[in-house]
Amino acid sequence: MKKIVTVAVAAMVSVSALAQPKVVAHRGYHAIDGSCRNSIEALKQAQKMGLYGSECDINLTADGVIVVAHGGLHPDKIYKRGENIKRLDIQRSTYEELKAIPLENGETIPTLEQYLEQLKKSKKTKLIIEIKSHYTPAKESEIVQRTVDMVAKYGLNDMVEYIAFRPWVCTELKRLAPQGTAIAYLNGDYDPEYVYGMHLSGIDYKYDVLKKKPHWIKQCHDLGLTVNVWTVDDEQQLRWVIEQGVDYITTDNPVLATKLIKEICK
Numbered sequence: 001m002k003k004i005v006t007v008a009v010a011a012m013v014s015v016s017a018l019a020q021p022k023v024v025a026h027r028g029y030h031a032i033d034g035s036c037r038n039s040i041e042a043l044k045q046a047q048k049m050g051l052y053g054s055e056c057d058i059n060l061t062a063d064g065v066i067v068v069a070h071g072g073l074h075p076d077k078i079y080k081r082g083e084n085i086k087r088l089d090i091q092r093s094t095y096e097e098l099k100a101i102p103l104e105n106g107e108t109i110p111t112l113e114q115y116l117e118q119l120k121k122s123k124k125t126k127l128i129i130e131i132k133s134h135y136t137p138a139k140e141s142e143i144v145q146r147t148v149d150m151v152a153k154y155g156l157n158d159m160v161e162y163i164a165f166r167p168w169v170c171t172e173l174k175r176l177a178p179q180g181t182a183i184a185y186l187n188g189d190y191d192p193e194y195v196y197g198m199h200l201s202g203i204d205y206k207y208d209v210l211k212k213k214p215h216w217i218k219q220c221h222d223l224g225l226t227v228n229v230w231t232v233d234d235e236q237q238l239r240w241v242i243e244q245g246v247d248y249i250t251t252d253n254p255v256l257a258t259k260l261i262k263e264i265c266k
């Protein structure tokens with residue numbers, strides 16, 4: 001009996017020692033009336049919830065405007081309003097062309113500037129900016145440079161973090177963003193040692209990748225790298241990532257994620 005109690009207490013101690021992961025709303029908090037993915041409203045709702053972060057995707061249009069949209073096509077494939085709607089290649093369309101097609105909630109496709117205006121309104125919620133892959137490295141360097149400059153111009157260096165699938169985008173972010181800016185790699189193919197060697201701050205990998213290689217979480221922590229995981233919406237999966245001690249959870253269900261974190265990381 002004594003042994004059982006000891007084991008139970010040890011288990012409780014190890015669970016209670018878990019740090020609370022930070023919740024990041026995937027493409028903003030969109031699962032609510034009047035909101036939709038990558039809309040200004042989705043960022044507002046994430047701010048209203050007081051979340052650690054609100055993620056968004058950015059692309060450079062053909063005429064050089066940075067827009068918030070998942071891409072490559074606008075509207076997004078998750079768009080529900082009609083099957084026959086014309087969809088535009090974001091990076092090969094002008095801002096005017098894109099503006100003509102509203103988002104699901106009726107908003108106009110947001111520019112990064114409009115997003116930063118909204119970001120400024122809250123001191124709590126950070127913007128996790130995913131810089132999408134572009135057609136050429138030169139375009140990727142251009143969007144990185146211009147994004148970093150715009151964030152600095154708005155005085156928001158401490159309110160943004162970056163993520164990207166392309167190693168080149170990460171390399172350019174590392175070169176151009178202020179020292180200490182969080183930059184995490186998304187593509188799931190590099191081991192922690194390699195990401196550490198790229199001088200990034202962490203990994204941001206798909207749930208399936210970490211599920212197959214849970215030892216990468218500890219390896220990252222030993223190297224001083226952070227671990228973010230996407231896109232975890234299901235209760236069982238959320239419980240697993242919380243118990244594994246990840247640092248960030250990117251989710252379409254920030255309400256459930258927040259509730260489970262409170263419950264598990266007491």
Ligand code: MG
Pocket residue numbers: 027055056057130
């Ligand atoms: Mg994204």
